[in-house]
Structure formats: C-alpha cells, structure tokens
Amino acid sequence: MGTIHDGFTASNRIRQEGMDALKDVLEALQDDFKYAHPSFSPKKLETTHFITWVIIPKEVAPNGRTLPARLLLMTSYTGSKREHLRELAEVGLSGLHEVYKHCEEYHYSEKPSVENMLNFLRKSSIKNTFYTGFQYVTKDLVYKQNQLRYAIQEYLDSDVFRAGLEGLTPGQVRKRIQDHVRTIPDLSWALKPYKRSFGDFLNLYGALIFWLFILGGSLVLGILYPFFHHPLMLVGLIIFCAFIGLIGILLVLLRMDENIPYEPLEEVSDERIYDITSREIHPVKNEMSVISPLKRGFIRRFFLAFTLRIVPIVRAFSYIPTVHTARWLQTDGGRRLVFIAYYDNTSEGYAHDFVDSTKRTRNLNLIFGHASGFPATKWAVGGGGKDRKGYITGVRTHQKITGFWYSTFPELSVLNLENNKAIHKGLFGNLDEKEIKQWLLRL
Template identity: 30%
Template sequence: MPHQLAVTIRAALPAVHVDEVRRVLSEAHREGTARELFPFAEVTGTHFARLVLVPEGPGGGARAAMPASVVYMSEVDAPLDAHLAALVRAAGEGLEKVFGHCAGYPSRTAPDAARIAWLTSHLIPCAAFYVNTVGRGRRQILREAELHEAIEEFLDRDGAALAKESPQHIHAAIRRYVSGREDLAWARTPPAPPARGWRARRTAHLIAVPLAGLVFLPLLLITLPLWAALLRWHERRDVPHEARPRRDHVRELATYEDHVTQNPFTAVGQVKPGRFRRATLSAVLFVVDYGVRHVFNRGDLAGVKTIHFARWLYIDGKRRVVFASNYDGSLESYMDDFIDKVAWGLNAVFSNGQGYPRTRWLVRGGAEDELAFKRYLRCHQVPTQVWYSAYDDMTTHNIETNARIRAGLFADLGPAETEAWLALL
C-alpha cells in the first residue's frame, strides 16, 4: 500500500503570457475540455489535482515584484517518479499550453524524459501536508466504494428474504455473497500498510523531533520571554486590512465552486516583513507539520473532519505562502467549521500574513472576528480553474464508512458489533 505525496510544480510566467494562460485555464473549465487537456483520471494514483494561476505580488523597498506563476498541485500515491512520468504521458498537451510559456520548458519535439526533468527541477516542498487518513490509496478508496455498492445491491435484491433473520445470519449471508464473487476477492484480506522503509522513517521522525526539543529546551525557555515580548510589540503595530472582496472576484470564485460533493480551496498571502515574523511562521508550520504527520492523521484535523488533503508551502523566497485544500461541502460551512473548532490554529499560522485581523498572543482574536476573517480569506483566495477529484461523489465520512464495511466484513464480530456493522449499510 503506498503512502501519499503532495506534488507542487511552480514556474514563473512572463507577464505578457499571463492573460493567455488565464484564458486557457478558464476556457478548459467553461467549455468542459479540462478532462481532455488534463486527463488526470488516467494518471494512476492521483486523488486530487489542480492548476492555478498565482498572480504577481507587490515588491517593497529594494525588492522586485514577485512574478506571476503557473502552479500544478496534486495529492498522489507514491512513488513520485511514476506520477510525473504518467502525468507527462497523459497530459502532455495541456502541460504544454500552461507551462510552455515558462523559461526552459522543453519543446514539443523533446523526449518525455526532458519534460519530466524540467518538472522535477520546479518541484516545491511543502512546509506542512495533511492527509485525512495516511496510507489509504486511491485504488483502495475506489474499490471499497464498489464493495459497498455491491453489498447494497445484494440487500436490495434479497433484503425481503433476510428481513426476519438475525443480524449474525444477515452478516454471514453478505459474507457468502462477497466470497462468491471473484471480482471482490481482494476484500477478504485487509489493506497492506505503506512500505516498511517509509514507516521506519516516519517513526524516526516521530521520536527524533521530541528528543531534539528536549536538548534545546533550556535555550527555548530562556528565549521564550523575549519572543513573547517581541510578539506583542509586533501585534500592537499590525495593521489589519479593511478591504472587502470585490464582487467580480467573488463571482469568479463562485464559478468554480459547488459543482460536486467536494470543493477546492487555494489562497495566496504575503508574509509580514521582517525576520521575526518569518521565523515565527516557520516555527509554527514546523509544529503543524509534526502534528499532521503523527497526531492528526486519522480523519480528524483538530476537530475538522471534512478535509481530504491540505498543504502549506512557501513561494518567492518565503515572501508568500500558499494554502490549498480539498474539502467537503460549501466554503461557508468549511470556514465556519474552522472558526468554531480551531480558530487558534488559524491565528497561529495566518496571523503572520499581511492584513490578517489583529491577534493577541498569536492565538487569540483574529479568526474570532468571523466577518473580518471571512473577508480576509476571500480577498486572498485565487480561482482554481482546473480541478480534478478521483471520487468527487464521496465525502470523508463516506470513505471512512466504506473502509469500516470492508474491515468488518470478514472479521469475527460479537452481537453488538454485528448490529453496528449492519447499521453502516
């Protein structure tokens, strides 16, 4: 069973080609040609994928403006090399239309190996990457949905005859039915865990970070009062943005939302100037990365259960941060979920961005001002013109239910457990 990767490929786009690429991405969505130009369904192991145009960012002082860029992001099953090779084979024409204007992109006559090498050279690592359930591959998700559907069809057909039977008898009948179908033979065994080497590295990281924290604990305790004083000094001088999202911007965003069960979210923000804010954000994202790797990795991000994947990453020499996620339901419910359950976490990360609602002690205030926070997010959200989901009719709850159905199908269950399992159907 593979583990999941966050793939981000970013390339600067010359200003003269920005409108052309924006038109390609918009027309691919509007005319329904995205599946032809970017057939991500043919790229084995792809859970979600998107292409977005990140706008130019302002400079400051002696710093030049930050260039516009094309960004490809996907959540895929390992290994990376296989994904990039399949991506170039399946979506070569689409990649040419968006990355072909970027410096150094290989010509159409160049071999696939050259394009793979170019894409590899433009990969950006994540500062933090959240996976709803680590190790649950795309094939497993789709297969378990097929298993659930097959069992439902069996019950629709034979349910009347089984209605008066005991839960144990019904469970046994379902098990016999599945056992009799060769195409469902895989369901008789539990899914294998990710590769042993990957699990070993993950365990090493789990242990090494707390040990390193213990080594540096005396230094951290000494510097903490100074950091807290500097934090309040900066917070008192922060200037929140009062701007409201433009109506045409909101209308454009809405064009790409609420077409299926899930939605994409992509936002770009500028980090507040100065080493203090950059260092604080780096430390916060380091903690977030550790938490989503080892603590919040079983379908629950600090109480928020509707997110399939999420990532935080730096661009432009850590002058800007991109946040991207795939979530269930509407944006309004998504934002409400975060505000109600993990406002402190939003503040810890996003308060280091320019214009964020004023915070206190890093975690108070900020997102607690619901209206200001929602305006801030909408202002920084960028359109996700091209977006793909391998299972766009399934919520995280559906996927977890399907996994539990498979887990209980051939398990030895007691009476209460059998009733609970049947209630999943």
C-alpha cells in the same frame, strides 16, 4: 505501492507576455470539468487524487516589495514521489509542455523528452505542508471500496437477503453478507482482511517518533545531568534548552511584529463574492485557493516557516470532517502564504469550519495570522480568527480563481470515504458482537 497520501508542489514565474495565453491553456484543459483534452488526461494517472494549477498575479506586499506572477502546480498522490512525478511526466507530457512554455524557467520550444520534463518538475519543486482527511488508500482502492459498498447495499435490498432474516443475530447477518461477497469474482480482493503495512505506519508516524525520541531523550538526560554530570547528559540538556529557547525567541520577536499597526481590508464587493461562489457548482466537493503576501514584520516569514515544519509531525492526529486535502506553503523567499484545499460543500461553510472551536481558531492563527489583512493576533495564537467578520473578509479578498482543478472521485465526501473504508475493514475483520452491530449500521 504505498498508501500514505502526500502532496507535491511546483512553483514557476510566468512570462508577462504569456499570461493571457496561459489562462487560455488552463481553461481549455479544464474543459468544463470533462477532462477530455487530448494533450492532458488526468483520469489516466493512477497515483493521483487531486491536481490544481493556480495563477498568482503580480502584486505589491505591505512592505513595498513587488512579488512576481507565479504558476503553482499542486498534486495529491499516494505512493512514492519519484513514481508519481514519472507518471505525471509520461502521461501528461504534451499538456505540461503547453502550460509551462509560458513560464520563465522552462526553456523548451518543442515538446521535450520525458526525462527532461521530469528534471524540470524536480527543479521546480518546493516544500509544502500537507494535510489529508484520509490515509491508507490508493486511487484504485477508493473505487473498489465504493464498489464493495454498492454491492452489499444492493444485496441488502434484495428479496434473497430478506428471506429468512427474522431472528438472525448480527453475527449471522454479517456471515450472510460475507458469503454473498465471496460469490462475486470482482470483489475477491475484499476477502483478505484489511491491514496497513509497517512501512506506511512509519511514513505517517516516523517524524513524530523521531522528534519525541530526540526531545524526550534530551529532556530526560537534562534532568539527570545535575546528578551525574556525564557529557552525554550535558548534550541532552543543551539540545532541549536550545529548542525551548528558539521557540521563546521567535515568540518574543513575533510579538514585536504583532505590535505593528493592524491594516484591515476593505469589504469585498458582492460581485467578487458572486464570482467566487458561482464556480462552486459541484454537489459534493469544491476547491479553494487563498494566496496572500505576509504582513509587515521581519520575523513573520521565519516564524511561519518554523510552524510549517512542525505541523507535519502531528499530521496523523489532525482531522477536519469536511476537508479532503489542504496544504500550506510559502513562495518568494517566504513572503507569500499559499493555502489550497479540496473540501465538501461550499466555501462559506468550509471557511467557518476553521473557527468553529477554540482549538481550531488557535491553529488557524498560527498560520493565517501572518497573512496581510488577517485580524491581528497576540502571541501567535490569540485574537485573529476570533474576529469572524475580519477573517472571512481576509479569505474572500485573497481567494483566487483557480485555473484548473481535478478530483478523481467527485461524488464521494470525506465521510463517504471513511465509511467505505470502515465497511471494507470490518467485513472480514475480527469484531465482537457490539462492533458487528456498529458495522451493520454503516451499510
């Protein structure tokens, strides 16, 4: 199985007469986070890290267009999308049927076959831009790495380990830990050095390598064209100029849309904020759904779509220390922006993570700058989130109450996951004396 973390999203219209029944179904599946409902047991899904179902209500966009009520299913998984969807259809068939019989595109009055459900999920699939705070780990490996850390810490606290500890070098201490791990059959998997496959590397960096080759190559050919006038070099010059020209045209058109008078949002009531924050009851990890129609302006949905296609290329270099997963996508012909995230701590602190540095504020503006009520931007990256009060008001106004969400490891933060992976990697990895000292500090 591959170990690259990715996201699947399905979007469907909700039958108006089935709205209340759908809310009841999602509430029953949530079951106070016990996940014990007989028709849907996400704990049995081996490829899945997170699952969210959220209802988007019917609303009128700033341009006057009515946007329909929708149900979004969002999962985060490792491995292939094909295997993930098949497992979802097989394990969750009854629950999926109970949920989707309230949607317009679903035409089965009785529980369908696995193949029919699989086809339905595929047809409902829409593109999303996915971010994760961790890679190269499956659901099973998350648990194993946590088990390894507990076993080592238990050994370090024991009298057996402390006996004769004085005078040992860091390397000798690590050797004693290695010898102890070798005696535990359940940890035999940890004896093999940690490594990632070339396929996983290519999955994560392949798009970046491809575009660097295309754009870098076309730039080099374009520079050489005046000297050699070869047709291939002319093609390279055209490709590079077309890419730069497209970005320039989009920016100019967006600047015209940015000049449309800004329409600020009203202050969010204390009752609304309490309704949101009172659901953040988990000590480590919580979930946020922020969904908004776009601001007025013809080019916004196209500029946003272009941005969301570029972002995944550099996903391997993005890191926010409190974010497990996040995704951005557009629905209704690009006229709605959807943002879903699993994060550590509470939404107030998490929301501020995006504007605690100039770089993150610019990145935030590129996407959220198009959301209705978000503070006005300038040339896509200026302004916007620098108005912290306006930004937080926009987040709270458009934050939705999620109908159902599930996490496979609710007690582990992003830093816990990274630390566990580093312990596993360094246990039998090739480390020098300095690196061994750093590794021991993680225990």
